[in-house]
Amino acid sequence: MIVALPAEKRPVYDDRVKEIQRMLTEGKTREHVAKELGYSSVSSMHTVMNRKNFMWDKQKGNYVPTFTRVGERESIPVMDSSKAGQVVALFAKEEADAKVIAKRLGFGDHRELATYMTTKGYVWNAEQNNYIKMVGEIKEESESFAAEKMKDKLMSEMPIPSPTKGNLPAEEGMAKYMPLLEMLDRNKDKLVDLLVPGSETGKIPRYVVPGVAKTKTVHMMNMLEQLVVDFNREKNISQREIFEVALIEFFRKYGYEREVEQLLGQR
Helix, strand or coil, X not given: CCCCCCHHHCCCCCHHHHHHHHHHHCCCCHHHHHHXXXXXXXHHHHHHHHHCCEEEECCCCEEEEHHHCCCCEEECCCCCCCHHHHHHHXXXXXXXXXXXXXXXXXXXXXXXXXXXXXXXXXEEECCCCEEEEEEEHHHHHHHHHHHHHHHHHXXXXXXXXXXXXXXXXXXXXXXXXXXHHHHHHHCHHHHHHHHCCCCXXXXXXXXXXXXXXXXXXXXXXHHHHHHHHHHHHHHCCCHHHHHHHHHHHHHHHCCCHHHHHHHCCCC
């Protein structure tokens, strides 16, 4: 039986928590953050974070949810109406049959159901005879390993200035990297959002698109269509808004930024 994580143990991601995590991610010390945010000491800030179910992770240099303590695994059940939640709920019943559940929820077969649950971050637990969503050490180690691997790759590909080529001063040798550094600086906020531990996905933008509403029939794979339905239900955003945001972001990314800005009246 999977027991839901009590509400009093869930991490509270309010504005102050996110601000503290963001500042620490930017490389500021706890002492600096505590002073800048008006705490009397680091201990006072630490107490506030503890009350919101966060603990200090020395290795990461930041606060992380208490229930992701190294070496600890927790099963986080889905108690909502999403399809993944329905799968977990049906398997929790006695004598649950994977084929019957798959058919009841609209999957082609139990293998398609298993693939879907994997994409939602669930793994099969033989002891509980159910899918569970794992958090903690396993996920953190895999992400850390991937990050270190990417870091090593970038470092190995970075050209090393040769001291025999003109013996250029360090300032001139770094000149060719300035455009890259400027680009990183312009996107600093986006990068920090990606790096802040435990943060949720960014706020979904909403657009007022001029024109007359028309019906457009689009065929897509059933698994992708199910993601749209799940996202619509879980994030409380209409399917029309999902596709509007997706198309606008797509056009902006792939060469239609000017046209989109004209459409939205930004130019």
